[in-house]
Amino acid sequence: MAKKKEVTNQDILGFYIDYFLENNKAPHSVYKFAKQYNFEEAVFYANFSSFEQIEKTFFTSLFQQTMSLLEKSEDFESYDARTKLLSFYFTYFEMLTANRSFTIALLKKDKNKLKSLSKLTDLRKHFKQFFDTLEIEKIDLKQEKLIEFQEKTMSEMAWFQFLFTLKFWIEDTSLSFEKTDIFIEKSVNTSFDLMDIAPLKSLIDFGKFMWQERSSFKM
Structure with a gap:
């Protein structure tokens, strides 16, 4: 033997x-x-405890390989949050593309979409932890509970964006999946533009000024 x-x-x-x-x-x-x-x-x-755990590990293994490659870059740490997230997306989806047949077969194996999404639960944790490390400027809400809610909401919305990107990639039939690359760039840039708090901070500052000077505007 x-x-x-x-x-x-x-x-x-x-x-x-x-x-x-x-x-x-x-x-x-x-x-x-x-x-x-x-x-x-x-x-x-x-x-592994089961075949199901192997399937979950596949997605987290690609995540770990992605982060390892990014962290080897001397420039990565100097990138702003937007560029770090774009770098992550492009690298992770490049790895998915290298394993496209298995990825699609895995996610389409179960007719129950919730069961398919369960394969991504470990990846979700890793992705949200990575997103939380990005230095994204937030509104100073003062209250701890509101700050926690803001952070959870932002990371959860980022995860939904990832899932939407994954769905787009699965259905993409363009050569070299160039439409997915365009989708990633436009969706990430749009999300950061929407998270840009500078205009909102200006509005809040103006509101505070108007409140403080309200006596000057009495008719």
Whole structure:
């Protein structure tokens, strides 16, 4: 009998992608899956609890690879928030494109869209944590609860934008997915323009001035 292979979680992820694309479905059992790729079943459970966890790990693995590439760039830390988010999008979707067949098969495997979205729950946490690190200027609301609500709302809206971009990419039929690149640039720029608080701050300052000088305007 051939000696069982020593494999890593990335090896198992690679085996799973290979099996899924070859058979257009998940393996029937962990036992048969491990046997086919010549490693111990216990090794699988030392790395993953189920095939569903592998599917979640696929998306977070691409996230970690994306961040690793971005952080290797000497310029990345000096970028403003808008450029950092654009860099993330372009890099992450480039990796998705390199794994397009598996990504689409994975997200379209379940007719229940909520079940498909459940594969992205771990990615959602990582993405929102990354978004929260971006130095986006916020309105000084003074009250702690309002500040927390503002931060949660912004990161949640950013996640919805990501999902919308993912849907656009899945349906994109343009060469080299150039329309997705245009969509990313325009949608991120638009969202930052809408988050630009300078005009709102000017309006608030003007309101404060008018309130302080209200006695001068009595008829």
